[in-house]
Amino acid sequence: MAFNELVQAYEVLSDPEKRGIYDKYGDDALKEGMGGGGESAFGGGASSSRGRRQRRGEDVVHPLKVSLEDLYNGPVKNLSVSRNIIFSRCKGKGSKSGIGEIINDKDRCTQCKGKKVVKEDKVLEVHVEKGMQNGRKITFVEEADEVPDTITGDIVFVLQQKEHLKFKRKGDDLFVEHTLSLIEALCGFQFALTHLDNRQLLIRSQPEEVVKPDQYKAINDEGMPMYQRPFMRGKLYIHFNMEFPDSLSPEYKALKALLPPKPSMEITNAEMEECEETTLYDVNIEDKMRSRQQRVVNDDDGAGRVQCAQQ
Structure with missing residues (x-):
């Protein structure tokens, strides 16, 4: 050399x-x-x-549906798979002796029947790690179908997160909605929130705190575990909605008596004579805007047809 x-x-x-x-x-x-x-x-x-x-065999890809609880807690799932493996007795030749692709019937392997491979059922332990994201791949190297003179491909599981009824995930943070009554918003609230690991979190307002409609509050270290850093967590955000009463019940009238007097809105007789009477009614502004946009589109189409006719 x-x-x-x-x-x-x-x-x-x-x-x-x-x-x-x-x-x-x-x-x-x-x-x-x-x-x-x-x-x-x-x-x-x-x-x-x-x-x-050697050429490489194809990978086998399986979707794996997981819950948000799974991605939070990191379970191990035992999944059964079926694959072809090279038959060991004939060493993938398909015959009792000899080589080549054409096998005589009398020389054919009685176990694999000349196919060179047999079926194998196997259980794979799929470790769903804490904090994994939707779409994450978990790969089992060279666990796909075996083919003679070919490098075995991989089995790949792709995580598909199912929609959660209560929690929404954004990166490492969690979001949850909670509706307060007017009394709770003004006078304080407390409630228990069941987390994704079944822990009960006590959520309550600060003394004399007033919660406003559409307000967000956050709790540190109660979001999702961070992938491969499971002892670190994101934030838990609570979005507060407000439930207003349709009318003043007796308890709200008692509350009204304790509130400061409303500012004077009196109108003089002279001003009243100059005013025109109006009537307020409920309206769905989103439906209103969609209807208006549709009218604009229809009007534009009509103008285009008129121009074409004139030409």
């Missing part, structure tokens, strides 16, 4: 990645990765004893 070949061989043996390629796929694959052509680092030339690089 020449000095240059010794240097190349040393580089391969001292580099874990190149050594791995050589051990798994042979010298030809290593030469392809180093630019192709030329002699082997081990002096074998183009005709390596390990043969040509």
Whole structure:
């Protein structure tokens, strides 16, 4: 072996990645990765004893539906899969003896029936780690169908998070809606919130605090665990909605008596004579805007047709 070949061989043996390629796929694959052509680092030339690089089989992808509780708590799911494996007794030849693709009936392997592979049922332990995101892939290397003279592909599980009835996730943060009555907003509130790990969180307002409609409040370290840093968590945000009474019941009338007097809104008789009477009514502004936009579209279409007719 020449000095240059010794240097190349040393580089391969001292580099874990190149050594791995050589051990798994042979010298030809290593030469392809180093630019192709030329002699082997081990002096074998183009005709390596390990043969040509094997083709790789296809990956098998499975969707895995998970709940928000799963992504919060990090369970292990045992999933059963069925795959083809090379039959060990005939070593994937499909025959009792001999090689080749054409197998005589009398020489055919009675176990695999010449197919070279048999079915195997296997249980895989899928570790859903805390804080994983929707769409995350969990890969089992070389666990797909085995094919003779082929590198086995992977089994890949893709996480699909199911919609949660109460909590919404945004990154590492959680959001939850809670509706307060007018009395609770003005005079204080407290309630228990069941978290994703079934812990009960006591949520209550500060003394003499008034909560406004559409207000957000946050609690540190009660959001989602951070992926691969599960002892760190995001924030839990509570969005407060307000439930107003349709009319003043006796308890609200008692509250009204305790509130400061409303500012004077008296109108003089002279001003009253100048005013025009109006009537307020409820309206859905979103429906109103959609109807108005539709009218604009229809009007534009009509104008275009008129222009075409004039031309």
